[in-house]
Amino acid sequence: MAKSSKSVLILCGDYMEDYEVMVPFQALQAYGVSVDASYSESRGHNFTLNATFDEVEASKYDGLIIPGGRAPEYLAMDESVINLVKKFSNNGKPMAVICHGLLILAAAGLVSGRRCTAFPSLKSVLIHAGSDWVEAETMSKCVVDGNLITAATYEAHPEYIRHFVKALGGTVTGFDKKILFLCGDYMEDYEVMVPFQSLQALGCHVDSVCPKKLAGDTCITVIHDFEGDQTYSEKPGHNFPLTANFNAIDPLSYDALVIPGGRAPEYLALDENVLALVKNFMKAGKPVASICHGQQILSAADVLKGRKCTAYPAVKLNVVLAGATWLEPEPIHRCFTDGNLVTGAAWPGHPEFVSQLMVLLGIQVSF
Structure with missing residues (x-):
């Protein structure tokens, strides 16, 4: 940053x-x-x-x-x-x-x-x-x-x-971008709202979609925190509104794709239409920013071969078996950019995550 x-x-x-x-x-x-x-x-x-x-x-x-x-x-x-x-x-x-x-x-x-x-x-x-x-x-x-x-x-x-x-x-340049968020029930609360509103605040047009849901519907989110247990805790989050219909979007009209983590990626990775959407963005070389468990979708879409990326540590197996080089998220807020791909391990990394996506999109805030 x-x-x-x-x-x-x-x-x-x-x-x-x-x-x-x-x-x-x-x-x-x-x-x-x-x-x-x-x-x-x-x-x-x-x-x-x-x-x-x-x-x-x-x-x-x-x-x-x-x-x-x-x-x-x-x-x-x-x-x-x-x-x-x-x-x-x-x-x-x-x-x-x-x-x-x-x-x-x-x-x-x-x-x-x-x-x-x-x-x-x-x-x-x-x-x-x-x-x-x-x-x-x-x-x-x-x-x-x-x-x-x-x-x-x-x-x-x-x-x-x-x-x-x-x-x-401050002045913002390069903000005329259109960005798509791939959402699902029980995605991580911060991992959708923080980057979504951060990009909107820059002046970007940001859409949120979910398979089998329509514009105006909502997705349930969950709150994941790191409280000293063997894994993260989970609490109810907010209802996140969707702005577009998944089946009606034109991937070519968007400049970037963002994939939040949480539990949603587990089942979104089983949806062939979701995988086709991700492959479309990756093949076109457009920026793709994925955080936490979102890399489960990248793995299932078979777009990680030869790439370097990180994820929530429990997702390391998915990443390695998909043919990627694992980058250790130490500390947990570390994020990495490899070509058009930005990956992060968890929501504490949002400042790096959003900042690195901004670089790929050519967005700059100057003071």
Whole structure:
């Protein structure tokens, strides 16, 4: 990943909304931004912090992100949190605040006279705090008022992150790309949403399809975490919406294919139409980015002979027997590019995974 001179702080707390912390955290890293997450830890996926709140100096950061969820309810009562947020505001630095995160701004007296939106249940408190409330007609609503970027929910991430990157002084080139995601029930939660919204935030057109499902249908996702057991744990995830019909897509119209991991690849690898789609992209030399168990599909499609790749360690047998040279994912966030193929081992590798796909697509974020 190319590193920029920009540095961002994410203000975290227990029970913050899962996507609203991880998507911007990993997307911005993929774009080359240094991101620190401080204060506490969340459930759902387990989110690891990389900075200590009491040691944070607002002056060293170029912007602030405040996720939503239930964490802002109690963070808004913490004077040290309020003082930190005020420092960012007083210095006119970009602040991206989503969902219930606006409670912290209201407690800090920072929404008076400002146009903003949030999760609809915050309407009355924000109006009482003096805000120029903007109704969220849909959960993808995003509003920009000077250095303040606000959004209703994680559905607004593409526009929300795009505006934040612009506020940091970033410009995106090469974004006119069309990308296809191969989905299935019980695919890994982060491994579809993080790259999907990261690419949308860059301005790409991104479609999601699943065999035997139609546009408007959803796929169930699962949350996989590494918690010290012999294998990853599994919890229920979100419902991920599909945007196109699998049988109606034209592979030639897409510039790249992304294959999330999870348990979906086990059965998608048995579908001849799925294998034909993958072979089409590989034969054409178009970028294919596959992560975790997604390489089970590449193996079944017989497109790994002579290639170098990694995967979740338990998938090593599939990769080696398919004729590929195994690349050890050590540490687990390592990703590799071999020609048109980007492979990763698990969702902690998203910053490298997305960044390496961006290189193949000719997309660049400059600050």
